[in-house]
Amino acid sequence: MATTYDCVIIGSGPGGYETAIRASQLGLKTAIVEKNKLGGVCLNIGCIPTKALLKSAEVMAESKHISDFGLNLEGEITPDFPKVIERSRGAASQMNKGVQYLMRKNDIDVHYGYGRLAGNGTVEIVPSENMDGEQVGEEKTINAEHIIIATGARPREIPPLPIDEDNVVSSTGAMTQTERPDRLVIVGAGAIGVEFGYFYKHMGTDVTIIEVQDRIVPAEDADVSKELKRSFKKAGINVMTGAMVQGYEEADGALKVEVETDKGTEYIEADQILSAVGVVGNVEDIGLEELGVETNGNDIVVDEFYRTNVDGVYAIGDVTGAPWLAHKASHEGIICVEKIAGEDVRPMDKKNIPGCTYCQPQIASVGYTEEQAEEAGYDIKVGKFPFKASGKAAALGHNEGFVKIIYDKKYGELLGCHIIGHDATELIAEVVTARTLETTGHEIMEAIHPHPTLSESIMEATRAAYGEPINI
């Protein structure tokens, strides 16, 4: 007979596994179905392994300036590419083991295999093959009152660039291959594209990033795009914007990439192409049509508590659409399951989801960009503080970038903050929490930021917005 749970979650990414833990804590008998590896994209082929790669790149980059710190380097520092990859895989597998432990600790049943909704609270599971080529799971059926779909997303493929993980790699190929291309063309200048651009450049690869929009990291504030472009140019990373890849040809062991620009058609020689043009939700073949679960393209449609139009079926994380971020997935899952358990929960404010990019300089932002704030009809005041004026940045030898912060003139509401620079991804948490607490600029100025820190720059930018700048 099929085991019956209070809650079954399909997919064990940061959305799925954290939700499972919270569900179990709330007293729900919980199981998770996973066709591949615990931890999903994020832990196995996303956030964690890429950040490990980027750390190696950072150390490489810093080693080139080692004499700036008063240190002598006799000889040379060079990347051992397969070892860099190996280290990253190690970080991924460590985190994967961590999730295995968490499932045991929290009494969550893990059913490996491919899960499919079969109606009436039933999930059918069939064996599947994981990323290591191992067959996992067995055929079975489980039941649950509440089924949460957390199947995530996969790299988007575009017609001119079919992904074969050889000539054209996805992020997965780019982070697991042990041979480094000498020349890499990256298509797409979102977070993933620029992170790999930075990484491969510092591993010794000649990198060209091609973006169809008129600026890189186009989701960020325009000033941030400008600053990153300047920095990438200095680092020797080629950037082409307003350019569309038409396809490629293989000839003489090299790839000729056809790119359409304002000036006509250009050809770029490369050894590999990384397609980094976004992701699409995994909505296919999981029983959605059969049950009549509403979708919008590749996103499952949900309400503010992640309920689909079908009773007892919920969806969270990447499969519900943008922004495709791990922390969005886990927070959605926790809200979803707390609501199921009858807790007093508040819906998420989507404007409070920060976005981070981990190349150097790092980028982090939350809330409105200047353009968005104006479009939304706010009368705004904007403050900017360059890290060039920060004592900590001078001490660290990392003085690129700035904090830009946007306030509403009427109430002083903190509308948005955009940071580019060293450690930006850690600095943004203060702003996220402050927005969650409905701060105005005054509290940010009043908060006694320790000296010397980069975080002071958030206070200094706020003072600038209020017309009371101190250190600029």
Next chain:
Amino acid sequence: MATTYDCVIIGSGPGGYETAIRASQLGLKTAIVEKNKLGGVCLNIGCIPTKALLKSAEVMAESKHISDFGLNLEGEITPDFPKVIERSRGAASQMNKGVQYLMRKNDIDVHYGYGRLAGNGTVEIVPSENMDGEQVGEEKTINAEHIIIATGARPREIPPLPIDEDNVVSSTGAMTQTERPDRLVIVGAGAIGVEFGYFYKHMGTDVTIIEVQDRIVPAEDADVSKELKRSFKKAGINVMTGAMVQGYEEADGALKVEVETDKGTEYIEADQILSAVGVVGNVEDIGLEELGVETNGNDIVVDEFYRTNVDGVYAIGDVTGAPWLAHKASHEGIICVEKIAGEDVRPMDKKNIPGCTYCQPQIASVGYTEEQAEEAGYDIKVGKFPFKASGKAAALGHNEGFVKIIYDKKYGELLGCHIIGHDATELIAEVVTARTLETTGHEIMEAIHPHPTLSESIMEATRAAYGEPINI
């Protein structure tokens, strides 16, 4: 005739110079009197140059593990000590020039020379010698309705260790000397002592830190002291606690340091001793007695708006006593001068002043320690999250330390937070701001911390305190 100002500030440290800027912004005609260099201790011989030194030490430390990142080092990385010092002096002088610019930009008159209160709103200035041995300033008198004393503090000297900046150095000597001692005894394990311990160790010096109390960084939460001790031991830094230095003898070109411990008297051989036993306020010979300005030992006594008992005389920063921190000085100064200008200002909550220590692992904290919270009668819940469980820490290869966070059971008030680990000094800002905004644990859990970051650990520790841990 003497120039008359609305506001004269004696001392141009972070307290003095930021106050001067704010005063000028508020429409007060402002001057600053400085006997040495603009920027005070902090910029010239404190916060900034030490953080530059520590960055060199960090790069050295990381270089020893460079193969962990998949990088090959052929040859060796060695510190060029005079160059390390030179870089630090460069950072200091860059910041000093920055303050010169800020004074001009904000229309603040700078009067070099030694200032002394002469009663009736008069400050007498006489020439003085700066740290480079240059004679600065000329004899003159200036007047002001409001005089703010921001003369700061200097290293405390104890009888067994008279500071000669040769055998026994102060922090100033330790950060400016271009010859590195082979064996260094550091007396005092507060922030300055452990920072220099970490620095000299990674420059190649054999370091022993001696602390009279039973743990190092005794102002921090006890768990933090324990963790730092473990880390320092691993790094090969000798630590003696509950030990009192009695004096030293010079013999055969070496120093024999006499230390009293539980086990009796021990002798440690060293080439130099760093006295890092705190600071004392500069209250002498500035006219306080003549005017009858109340002091308490070496602290000027002030009210919540930094007014002394004498009308028109104020004091801010290190000269008003503990905690001796740059950000305390500047925030006090801004409050003081905004009050003078008739703004609607709130007094500072001293429990919201964070403290930071910049060795590796870094330490940062704000609010109550566990012990203090219990002593204050709170019924508390405590959460701890080790960086070992953080994906970002794994990616960075820095998984030492933890976040410990303390909440009041009754209202959920965030009472205190204690972080030891990589980047702790940047992470604490979120907590400072959250406390300023009177957060409870719920908002910290609700705030969507970006993944993967170290800042998530603050959220995870909070969840642990609430009995809802996810990633541990």
Next chain:
Amino acid sequence: VRDREPEPVPAGTDSEGRRIKASPLARRMAQDHGVDLASMDGSGPEGRIVRRDVEARIEEGEAAPAETK
């Protein structure tokens, strides 16, 4: 040039002298719209009054014409 506006709104007290817990933004909006924070319950953690509470009150106020109050 000073741009201190909007000034921060200090936390008020209720009729029994207890401090009203409200977010800085909620306090600011309430002052602007003449909403009395002492008379309302907060929906935030520990009963904190947050923006949505004030917004709801403002909407109610607009829905109900002043003279019927």
